[in-house]
Amino acid sequence: MTVRGIRVFAALIGLAAATPALAHTGSVVGGFFGGFAHPLLGPDHVIAMVAVGLWGAFLGAPAIYTLPVVFPLVMAAGGVLGILGVPLPGVEIGIATSAVILGMMVALAAQPPLWVAAVLVGAFAIFHGHAHGAELPADADAVAYSVGFVIATGCLHLAGIGFGLLAQWPAGRMAVRAAGGAIAIGGLMFLGRLA
């Protein structure tokens, strides 16, 4: 074999041994933390998730557990649509609008029937799920990523519920309503950026 041949072979070995640089390694741990971080990195998602918890706590039982149960289930259905590439118009507008509407519900101390609240939250959950589903990395460990993703979403709801429980006291009620107002304003800002 000539020197040139050896060099060609050496180059081939280098190419063969090289592996692609992967942001997501597909490992269970990386998949879980990648999924867990995903909902926390979008401020429009975060404020809407907290608003769901706040409103649930504000409405009291049974909304306090119905809304955080409805949201992940419907969000998963939206996520499936996003993963399968089924188009949904106005996803970003829907997400920003969810923060505005849910924030206003808390700020105005709105107390609609449970089914109205559940339908409203469920409708917005489709947009959130679709956006997340469309962004799920193809090379992550599917189960670990999804579990991390859902747990983070649930934790945001629980954070909202935790803060919303302050509504039992008059001063806390004002604080919760003020937080709802702030979320609505944040949603309006996100809507303004989209316009």
Place this chain on the structure above:
Amino acid sequence: VIGRALLALALALISEPAQAHPPPLGIPGFFGGLLHPFFVPAHALAVTGLGLLIGMQIPHWGRTAAFGFVAALAAGLGMMTLGVVPRWMGEVLLVSAAITGVLAVLARMLPEVLGATIAIPIGIAVALDSPPEVISLREANLMLVGTGLGATLFLMAVMEVVARLKRPGPRLGARILGSWICAGAMLALALQLAR
């Protein structure tokens, strides 16, 4: 000679080990098998969902579903030793997890036969989706025994803890966990099927 050696080296570099699931925490043998159901997300999801479902139905249900799971697990591990090649076991686990999650959310009294009907495919799938990654027959058998024991202990622990939740708050927490399991399983299933 050099050319052949380089070719062999190149082939050795591009070949990858056949992997089922990496041993949990790198622990081989019995203890690796014991930890396996806790560290493989699809297994953990399905077993937790089944434990939630059975635990929430106790005392209305007896332990038939749990015995069904253990019997199916043992049968699946036996099939594994006979060289049965598993296919679609991950998908079976995710579908089962989604069903158990929804049933846990609904928290309705259900016939016990339904629990056994769901427990049996989960038991078989957990077993068949746990191929030992070792060459030694003794080591492989130890891992399978560990997996059987680990999955059984896992189910019993979840089931007994949930069965002891009597106050409304923790019961609601179990239902919220059911919704997370269902949502995570749906997303993971869609992600796997989309690949």
